[in-house]
Every structure is written in structure tokens, then in C-alpha cells.
Amino acid sequence: MKKTTLTAAMLLTAGWMVGAQAGVDPLTQIEAPSSEWIYNGTEPDYIVDVPSFTVPATGVIDYIDSVIPLEFGEEKWVKAVQFIPGDKRVLHHLLSYVVADTEKSEGMIDEAVNDPRREFLEGYAPGKEYATEFPAGTGIKVPEGSALRMSIHYTSFGQESVDNTRVGLWFYDEGQEPDLEYHTYSVSPGNRTENIIIPPGAMEHEMAATHVFDKDIVLHGFRAHMHYRGKSMAARVIYPDNTQEKIINIPDYNFAWQPTYRMDEPMVIPAGSRVVVEGLFDNSEYNPGNPDPTVPALGGLQSWEEMFIGYFSYTDLP
Structure with missing residues (x-):
């Protein structure tokens, strides 16, 4: 799966280079959307x-x-x-x-x-x-x-x-x-306190969750969800013959950027395959978004607590 999004820094750098060559401020070339509803130029049904x-x-x-x-x-x-x-x-x-x-x-x-x-x-x-x-x-x-x-x-x-x-x-x-x-399945160890306990000061606390699909599916997308201490998340599949394949790697998870990553080419995952979601949490003082690095981070619903969920979006195999 390819991460096709561009960072703001990359866009600004590219725009500055084009503007410098053409003598035009690239920001003046951006047109605001004509409607707040952004799909195919139409209003919702x-x-x-x-x-x-x-x-x-x-x-x-x-x-x-x-x-x-x-x-x-x-x-x-x-x-x-x-x-x-x-x-x-x-x-x-x-x-x-x-x-x-x-x-x-x-x-x-x-x-x-x-x-x-x-x-x-x-x-x-x-x-x-x-x-x-x-x-x-x-x-x-x-x-x-x-x-x-x-x-x-x-x-x-x-x-x-x-x-x-x-x-x-x-x-x-x-x-x-x-x-x-189109279906979406969440893979998680659970969001309760006993499911997620991240020690204070831990910079790379590991967590994982798995699920076995009992029927053939076609995987179309993936979304990662953690809170302020989320550092990275990756997903892979272990096929019934024990061979493995990477699905996605999000090495720099950002709580303020949680899109659904759509696969360039949908992936067929046969029945009996196990998907594995793995991630890291940073509960240290070096994480600027950390609410309090001196206490354990526990699972819960609020943002100062933590979650660990990988969402798999798929269809049945035709």
C-alpha cells in the first residue's frame, strides 16, 4: 500500500519552487471550493x-x-x-x-x-x-x-x-x-483500563492485536486510531500457509491526521488468514502532546486516556 498524501511542508516547498521560477505567488493560484460539500460537484442526496x-x-x-x-x-x-x-x-x-x-x-x-x-x-x-x-x-x-x-x-x-x-x-x-x-472491522485488544496500561516515561511501549477472517475478503483500506501518545502503527497479514505480507506502515502517527488509507490495489485475503496490528506508544516527556508523562496511561474513552484500534475496510470476495 502506498501512502499517497503529501505533507504541508512538501507542498509548500514545491509551490515555492514553481512560484520562484514563474515569478508568481503559488498561493494566489489556489481556488477555494465552490461548495462546502465536496463530492463530484454535487449537493448530497x-x-x-x-x-x-x-x-x-x-x-x-x-x-x-x-x-x-x-x-x-x-x-x-x-x-x-x-x-x-x-x-x-x-x-x-x-x-x-x-x-x-x-x-x-x-x-x-x-x-x-x-x-x-x-x-x-x-x-x-x-x-x-x-x-x-x-x-x-x-x-x-x-x-x-x-x-x-x-x-x-x-x-x-x-x-x-x-x-x-x-x-x-x-x-x-x-x-x-x-x-x-462495503464493511469495516475493528481489530483491538479493547479500550478498557485493563486492556491498555502504558508505564510512565515509556518511549516505545509495544501493543498488538489480531483477528482471523473466517471467509475470503478483498481489503480496500485501513485506518489507525490512537490518542496523544500514539507513535506508530503497522499491519500485516499471515496467510494460512504461514507466509506473511505487509499491509501498511504508519511510522509517524499523528493524532491530528487520521485519514482512511485506501489501497492502490485491493488485497485478497483468503479465509483463515490472520491480520496483525502492531504499534508503539510514547508516554515520555519527549512527546510534546503527552498530557502527563509521570503517570501510567490507561485505556479509556477520553483523549487523555488511550485507544488502540486498526480499522480494516473490505468487501467479500466476488
């Missing part, structure tokens, strides 16, 4: 308004669990989705799932648990600024009578703010539904 929430200036905010009926009156297939935060300063992240409209909201969603009663749609996290388009011929099925269940994490920053986030959905046209459903 449907917009979900996330319930308005007032984030206080200080304090810890419990996760918000919201269920919004999707009253389409028929089955739909989502081909692209985009999140527009009401206030990026307070919206830490948002995860959305397609569930039956009859499902009751029972406590907060555990991101590390793969519940068969829900289908992961997509999520918002720092660095995810544009619409997510699912691979050609794939999509997320929304059966008639579904709802969108969202787990929303807000953080205070010293000033009261009102968030009005929106979710835009683009559908396949009737009669053009894809053949394959």
Missing part, C-alpha cells in the same frame, strides 16, 4: 442534521449517543458520505452506524466491539476534511426502516460553543445498486 449540542467552556463531556431515523421509504445504497462539523474546535470525533430503526440506544457504543446489529458507515476525525467515496461497485446498504446511530465525542476548549454538525449522503441511482457491500 440527503442531509442528516445532527442534534444541536451546547459544549460548555470547561469540563468533561460524556459521549453523546444519538439515533436518527432514516425515513426513505425504500432501500438505499450509499456511495459517498461527508461530515461537516459545526465547530471543529469541539467535535473530537463522530462515528456513524446503520442500524434498524427499532434498535434502542443502550449506553455508549464501544468502538472496539464489532456488533452484528450495526453496519459501520463512516466517521469523522481530525484530518478527514473531504467526502469519502466508497470503491467502485461497492457501497453501504441502508435497508428500509433503518436509522443512523452516532457516537459523538465533544471536548471543551475554554469557550462555550454550539455544534450543529451535518452528514451528507450520496446514493446510487435506482437500478444501479452495487454488487458488493
Whole structure:
């Protein structure tokens, strides 16, 4: 898998060189998007308004669990989705799932648990600024009578703010539904305190999690998720014959940049293969983002706690 993104420094350097040669400030050549909705030059077919929430200036905010009926009156297939935060300063992240409209909201969603009663749609996290388009011929099925269940994490920053986030959905046209459903599976040791304990001062604390796929799949993408002490994450696959292959290496994990990495060429992973997610945490004073290097970092939901999740996005093998 190739990491195709460019860093801001690389872009600025390239722009400066072109500008120096042409005598033109490259920043003047950048055109702002004509619409806040950035997918194929079109407005969404449907917009979900996330319930308005007032984030206080200080304090810890419990996760918000919201269920919004999707009253389409028929089955739909989502081909692209985009999140527009009401206030990026307070919206830490948002995860959305397609569930039956009859499902009751029972406590907060555990991101590390793969519940068969829900289908992961997509999520918002720092660095995810544009619409997510699912691979050609794939999509997320929304059966008639579904709802969108969202787990929303807000953080205070010293000033009261009102968030009005929106979710835009683009559908396949009737009669053009894809053949394959797009799925996402989270691989994690769990997010509870007993699952993650990082000693104070540890610069390269190792962690790993595994999962065996019991059917043939086609892997399309991967997303890493840790918090402020996350340093690196990699994934590999061990095939049934014990041969191995690298999937991705993220050597410099950044909490402020959490995109889904899409594979240039989808990877076939046969049934019985084991995927392994491995990573490092930096709980030392040399990590400028570390909330407190003098205490153990424990697993939990809040940003000053820690998570370790590798998200595998795939379809069944046709």
C-alpha cells in the first residue's frame, strides 16, 4: 500500500519552487471550493442534521449517543458520505452506524466491539476534511426502516460553543445498486483500563492485536486510531500457509491526521488468514502532546486516556 498524501511542508516547498521560477505567488493560484460539500460537484442526496449540542467552556463531556431515523421509504445504497462539523474546535470525533430503526440506544457504543446489529458507515476525525467515496461497485446498504446511530465525542476548549454538525449522503441511482457491500472491522485488544496500561516515561511501549477472517475478503483500506501518545502503527497479514505480507506502515502517527488509507490495489485475503496490528506508544516527556508523562496511561474513552484500534475496510470476495 502506498501512502499517497503529501505533507504541508512538501507542498509548500514545491509551490515555492514553481512560484520562484514563474515569478508568481503559488498561493494566489489556489481556488477555494465552490461548495462546502465536496463530492463530484454535487449537493448530497440527503442531509442528516445532527442534534444541536451546547459544549460548555470547561469540563468533561460524556459521549453523546444519538439515533436518527432514516425515513426513505425504500432501500438505499450509499456511495459517498461527508461530515461537516459545526465547530471543529469541539467535535473530537463522530462515528456513524446503520442500524434498524427499532434498535434502542443502550449506553455508549464501544468502538472496539464489532456488533452484528450495526453496519459501520463512516466517521469523522481530525484530518478527514473531504467526502469519502466508497470503491467502485461497492457501497453501504441502508435497508428500509433503518436509522443512523452516532457516537459523538465533544471536548471543551475554554469557550462555550454550539455544534450543529451535518452528514451528507450520496446514493446510487435506482437500478444501479452495487454488487458488493462495503464493511469495516475493528481489530483491538479493547479500550478498557485493563486492556491498555502504558508505564510512565515509556518511549516505545509495544501493543498488538489480531483477528482471523473466517471467509475470503478483498481489503480496500485501513485506518489507525490512537490518542496523544500514539507513535506508530503497522499491519500485516499471515496467510494460512504461514507466509506473511505487509499491509501498511504508519511510522509517524499523528493524532491530528487520521485519514482512511485506501489501497492502490485491493488485497485478497483468503479465509483463515490472520491480520496483525502492531504499534508503539510514547508516554515520555519527549512527546510534546503527552498530557502527563509521570503517570501510567490507561485505556479509556477520553483523549487523555488511550485507544488502540486498526480499522480494516473490505468487501467479500466476488
